[in-house]
Amino acid sequence: MKVAVLSFAHVHAATYLKLLRAMPGVEVLGSDPDTDAAAPGETRGRTVAEPLGVAYADTYEEAFAWGPDAVIVCAENARHRPLVELAAAHGVDVLCEKPLATTVADGEAMLAACRAAGVRLAVAYPVRFSPAYAAVRRAVTSGETGRVLAVTGANNGQLPTRARRWFADRALAGGGALMDHTVHIADLLDDLFAARAVEVYAQTNNVLYEDETDVETSGLVTVRYDNGAVATLDCSWSHPRSHHWWGGLELTVVGERATLEMDAFDQRVEGFSERRRTGFAVPFGIDLDERMLRVFLFGPGADGMDVADGEGGVRTVRIVEAAYASARAGAPVVL
Structure with missing residues (x-):
């Protein structure tokens, strides 16, 4: 299974990369092209992925060309919608960091895009x-x-x-x-x-x-x-x-x-x-976080x-x- 982490803006992105990297049967790719939005001194991009041994794509287009089965969106809250809609356009299931959006209108638009594309939309509430x-x-x-x-x-x-x-x-x-x-x-x-x-x-x-x-x-x-x-x-x-x-x-x-x-x-x-x-x-x-990722990728456990x-x-x-x-x-x- 191929899983791409899109944006490292959220502090959980590095955790997800590390956990996915350790899961048998999972290939992981990171992509964080919007590093211009990072504050001085914040670590983003390749500097996060390479020490973890995670492959990296310079653009989101390259990440989707890799052919992921699922993506995890870790952008800033206000930037969730375009990435979720991009995933829907590529027919890829998506786990989005919380909150889903900053407005109900954006959240409903994301949900509608995923429904129309027939892909799963989940929210990261560990x-x-x-x-x-x-x-x-x-x-x-x-x-x-x-x-x-x-x-x-x-x-x-x-x-x-x-x-x-x-x-x-x-x-x-x-x-x-x-x-x-x-x-x-x-x-x-x-x-x-x-x-x-x-x-x-x-x-x-x-x-x-x-x-x-x-x-x-x-x-x-x-x-x-x-x-x-x-x-x-x-x-x-x-x-x-x-x-x-x-x-x-x-x-x-x-x-x-x-x-x-x-x-x-x-x-x-x-x-x-x-x-x-x-x-x-x-x-x-x-x-x-590890259990949440496993359930998203492989389905609910015994409980x-x-x-x-x-x-x-x-x-x-x-x-x-x-x-x-x-x-x-x-x-x-x-x-």
Whole structure:
């Protein structure tokens, strides 16, 4: 199987190249011609691919001429659409980094292009492959929790501009922390509920790092679903830069008969290095990115979990778009 990674703008691109390179039966090619958009000091292009032993194409046209069976789009959020439509035009299945798009209109156009071409559109939401989420999902779907009444979640992280400055560029990212971190939990709830979001209320600010960026760095989003459940999501870039761990994703699900708590990234050993005079963390267990890639390429495993599809990707973008509208208006937005 041939898989091409298109653009190395996203920090996950190098991870995907490395994981694909190690998969038996998979040939991988990288292409990152838009390096002019990179900020000074950021590593892109051949400099990323060659140390990993990955073949490289100077243009996207060359990448498609190679004849990939699937592509992974890792461009800046606002540049997802043209690459997804290019993949559709070549009849190639595509896994697109999250969020699917920065607007619902772009997301729907991408979905329509893939449907017309008869190709698969998936969205990179690796957290749904967490063992912790699998346990929550089993408890809810089996009825063990009873009807879900409320959900609280937090997807916090560090300000990501050290790795890629475009994450805080409104034109390229579509916003800031709300765009970056609302969608993971929104996707989990999209999978968990046989329900749809009907109302969104949000508040944002950039008190954190206000001297460095004009996009929102903190956000709180409340989503009401048509099954009666209400979810409150903290999507802030609130993890200190000095901390040894990037952040995390936690979820509490309150049901009529049980309350469930999960931490998607708690499989790690933490300590303090006297030599380095800093904390450290060593993760173990399942690599969520690796499992997501395998499911995208080869199909669901024994637990039946599949990658998020394009329709789900559009639904999560719709929540984000409504959250921005709510934050501007200071009032709930009905979907």
